[in-house]
C-alpha cells in the first residue's frame with residue numbers, strides 16, 4: 316500500500332471523542348487515517364507528546380488602520396508567522412471599511428493583502444462603519460453569499476454606529492443569513508467619564524481603566540442581546556471583560572436569545588494592575604475594554620467552563636511602544652492619545668494551555684474546545700478545529716512538560732515587546748503542520764507568505780433560534796422589510 320504523505324507517530328491525540336494513543340496520517344492535506352502502525356513518506360515522532368488541532372484565533376487585527384488612524388505594527392506576513400509559532404493555523408481578522416469606502420472594495424483590499432502575506436489560513440469579519448456608501452445593501456448581501464459570513468459593528472468610538480444603524484445592519488444581515496459581531500460598550504458613559512478624568516488631570520494609563528466603566532460594557536451588552544432577540548439574529552458579543560457581562564450573557568441565553576460570547580486571554584489572566592506600571596509603561600497593556608479585577612477573572616473562567624463564553628480569542632492589536640505606535644503623541648501622552656491593543660496571536664495558546672491543561676482550569680478538552688473546536692464551529696470554518704477523518708490536516712505537536720519563561724522581546728511579530736514578559740508557561744507547541752505541510756519545526760518558522768488560503772464561510776453554529784419578536788414577525792408577515 317502507498318504510504319501516506321505524512322504520519323505523526325505515536326502521540327496522545329486529542330479527538331472530539333477523547334484522547335487516544337495513535338498515529339495520525341495525512342494525504343493531500345487532509346487527515347486520512349487515525350490508527351496504529353500507519354506509514355508515511357514523511358514522519359514526525361510525536362511520542363511522549365500531544366497531538367492537537369491547530370489553533371483557531373477568531374479575533375485579530377492585522378494590517379488594519381485603528382480608529383485613531385494608526386496602522387497596526389503587523390502586516391499579514393509578520394502576524395501569521397507569529398501566530399504559527401504559537402500553534403495557530405487559522406485566523407479571522409478584520410476587513411475594516413474606511414468611511415466612504417464600498418464594502419466590496421474593503422474586502423478586495425484586505426483579501427489581496429492577505430493572499431500575498433498570510434502563511435496560515437484566514438477569513439475576515441467585515442467591519443461596517445458607514446452605511447451611506449453607494450451599493451451598501453447589495454454589496455452586503457453579495458459578500459455574505461460569497462462566504463464572508465460575519466460582520467462586525469461598534470457601539471462606540473469614532474466608528475461606532477447609532478442604534479438605528481445597528482438595527483438596520485442586523486435586519487440586512489438577518490435577511491442574508493449572516494452573523495453580527497459587536498464591540499459593545501456604551502459610548503456616552505465612556506465619553507462622559509473620560510472627559511471628567513482628563514479635565515481633572517487624571518490622564519495616565521491607569522486612568523484608562525476608569526474611563527471604561529464596567530457599566531458601559533453591561534449596558535451595551537444588554538442592549539445588543541435585546542436587539543438580537545428582537546430579530547432572532549445571531550450575535551457574537553466580543554471580548555467580555557466583567558463578571559456582570561458574563562451574567563448578562565448567561566441571562567440572555569437562558570431566555571433563548573441567539574447570542575454567543577468570547578473573552579480574551581488578557582481578561583482571563585491580567586488585571587488592571589498592569590496599567591499601573593512606572594511612567595507611561597502601562598500603555599503597553601492598554602486595550603478596550605480594559606483588564607478588570609480578579610473577581611472578574613473568576614467569573615470569566617466560570618463562563619468558559621459552563622459554556623456561557625464559547626471561545627477565547629487573542630484580540631491581537633499590535634502597536635510598537637515607540638513613536639510609530641503607542642507613543643505617537645509623545646513620550647508621556649494622555650491615555651486618550653494612546654492606541655489601544657496588545658499583541659496576542661503567538662501567546663494565546665501557550666498561556667491558555669498552561670492555565671487550562673497544566674493548571675487544570677478546564678483540562679485538555681476544555682482547552683481544545685475554547686481555542687480551536689468552538690471558534691471553528693461557531694464561525695462556520697468547515698474542516699477546522701478538530702482531529703477527525705477528512706478534516707484539514709492542521710496539527711500541532713505539544714510538549715506538555717516544556718517550560719518557557721517569556722522574555723522582553725521574544726515574539727516573532729513586529730511589536731518589539733512581549734506583554735507577558737516574566738510569565739512562565741508549562742506546555743509548548745513544538746511542531747506545527749498546516750494542510751499536511753510542516754510550518755514550524757523546532758522553533759523555526761518554515762511557512763511561506765501567501766501559503767495560507769482564504770476560507771469561505773457559509774454558516775456555523777451561531778444561528779437564529781426561530782423565535783423573533785412579534786413586532787418583527789408582523790413586519791415580515793406584511794412584507795414590510
Ligand code: DUC
Pocket residue numbers: 376498554601602603604630631632655656657
Ligand atoms: N480593543 C478592541 O476592541 N480592538 C482592538 C484593540 C482593543 O483594545
Ligand code: ZN
Pocket residue numbers: 498553554603
Ligand atoms: Zn473590540
Ligand code: ZN
Pocket residue numbers: 374376630632
Ligand atoms: Zn478587537
